[in-house]
Amino acid sequence: MSLTAKNKDTIKSFWAKAAPKAEEIGTDALSRMLVVYPQTKTYFSHWKDLSPGSAPVRKHGKTVMSGVAEAVSKIDDLTNGLLTLSELHAFQLRVDPANFKILSHNLLVVLAIQFPDDFTPEVHVAMDKFLSAVALALSEKYR
Amino acid sequence: MVEWTDAERSAITGLWGKISVDEMGPQALARLLIVAPWTQRHFASFGNLSSPAAIIGNPKVANHGKTVMGGLDRAVKNLDNIKATYAQLSVMHSEKIHVDPDNFRLLSDCITVCVAMKFGPSCFTPDVQEAWQKFLAVVASALSRQYH
Numbered sequence: 001m002s003l004t005a006k007n008k009d010t011i012k013s014f015w016a017k018a019a020p021k022a023e024e025i026g027t028d029a030l031s032r033m034l035v036v037y038p039q040t041k042t043y044f045s046h047w048k049d050l051s052p053g054s055a056p057v058r059k060h061g062k063t064v065m066s067g068v069a070e071a072v073s074k075i076d077d078l079t080n081g082l083l084t085l086s087e088l089h090a091f092q093l094r095v096d097p098a099n100f101k102i103l104s105h106n107l108l109v110v111l112a113i114q115f116p117d118d119f120t121p122e123v124h125v126a127m128d129k130f131l132s133a134v135a136l137a138l139s140e141k142y143r
Numbered sequence: 144m145v146e147w148t149d150a151e152r153s154a155i156t157g158l159w160g161k162i163s164v165d166e167m168g169p170q171a172l173a174r175l176l177i178v179a180p181w182t183q184r185h186f187a188s189f190g191n192l193s194s195p196a197a198i199i200g201n202p203k204v205a206n207h208g209k210t211v212m213g214g215l216d217r218a219v220k221n222l223d224n225i226k227a228t229y230a231q232l233s234v235m236h237s238e239k240i241h242v243d244p245d246n247f248r249l250l251s252d253c254i255t256v257c258v259a260m261k262f263g264p265s266c267f268t269p270d271v272q273e274a275w276q277k278f279l280a281v282v283a284s285a286l287s288r289q290y291h
Contacts, residue, residue, distance in 0.1 A: 010202050028264070035269040036276050052269050105252060109259045113267065116260040121177035124256065128178055 003129055006073055010126040013116065015072045021114060022069065026061030027053060028113075029106040037102050043095060064103070071134045078137035088140040100135035101130065107131060145281050147222055149193075154274035158258065158267075169205035172196040173198050203286030210264055212254070218282050226285045233258050233289035241285045246291060247283035254279065 003011070020108060023031060029051035033040050047056040075083025089095050108127060112119045147155075154169065175197045176183050186192060189203040198204055221228040236242045255276060259267050267275075 032269045033273055036273045108252075109256060109272065112256045113264050116263070119256075119260065121174045121199070122197075124174060126217045135290045 001129060003075065003126075003133060006116075007126045008130055010123055011075065011130045014115075014123050014127065015069075017115065017118060019113060021030065023058070023062045024064040025065075025110050025114060026065035027058045027108070028061070028110045029103065030057050030061045030064065032109060033103055033106045036106070040099055040102060041098075041110060043093070064113065066081070067119065068107075068134070071130075071137070075130070078133050078138055082134065082137040083140065086138050086141040088137050090143075097135065097139045100131075104135060106130035147154060150270065151274040151277065152222060154271045155278045156219060157223065158262070158271065158275060159215070161262070162212075162258070164212045164216070165209055166263065167254070168208035168210070170208070171250065171254045171257045172211060172285070173204055174257065175202075175250050178206065178251045179246075182249065185242065187241065194196075194222070211250070215282065218278070224277075225281050226288060229282070229285040230289060233286050236286055237290040242274035244283070244287040248284050250282055251276070251279035 002019075033048050034044070034057070035052060039048055044050055044056070047054075049056060051057075067082075070085075071078060071082060108124065108131070111127065112124075153180070173195075176192060176198050183192050186204070186207075188199060188246070189207075191197040191201060192204075217228050218225050258275065261274070
């Protein structure tokens with residue numbers, strides 16, 4: 001299920017609209033993930049406050065979204081482009097890759113909330129494919 | 144037995160009370176067929192599904208969307224007994240329609256996106272999303288129950 005040229009165009013133009021709100025999107029997606037999928041909290045036991053919109057959640061939302069921005073810029077070769085991030089997730093963070101799907105779902109929900117007029121089914125499928133491709137690239141170094 | 148908090152019950156019934164099945168059913172089903180095109184395998188008799196525009200404009204898709212989403216009404220009205228309420232529907236989905244249960248999760252996610260778009264951040268808060276997704280997961284589990 002690789003990204004077509006049309007998918008990439010759709011993704012880049014939608015991302016141009018979303019990028020100015022990246023921090024808000026990242027914060028909201030992470031907040032929702034922690035509430036709706038409480039098992040994901042196990043990765044953040046070192047945070048003082050896991051409630052929606054808290055300072056650590058906000059800071060981490062920003063970090064995650066800059067990763068997404070990097071992925072958009074390297075959309076033509078995600079595997080190589082995200083190698084360092086893959087090593088981070090595989091060897092240090094050791095996030096179970098099943099969680100990439102969970103975060104992706106919450107990102108899509110937040111994008112739908114923030115852009116109800118732009119998040120058409122075509123944009124939805126392109127973004128879903130993109131986030132799946134990013135997840136795959138992040139899983140590259142796991143084993 | 145699924146346990147619902149009072150907050151979850153009121154989130155679910157509150158949302159359901161504001162949802163128009165006739166409006167959202169078609170949207171959610173069309174979105175499923177576009178975002179996960181392999182689900183079109185069940186709809187060969189529906190005519191033109193060749194593009195997002197064709198799917199969105201297809202009257203059979205719209206009608207079926209209303210049917211499917213309307214099915215959630217019984218679950219909302221029987222929150223403490225969804226498993227039994229859906230026993231027949233589960234057999235039907237397994238034995239007659241042969242739906243891969245993973246498709247229930249896919250449709251649930253599409254419904255959630257439609258609900259999020261409709262109600263926005265002040266209504267569809269993280270807590271409401273939690274309750275809503277828990278509800279859909281229970282429905283999906285009930286529908287998967289009679290598979291063998």
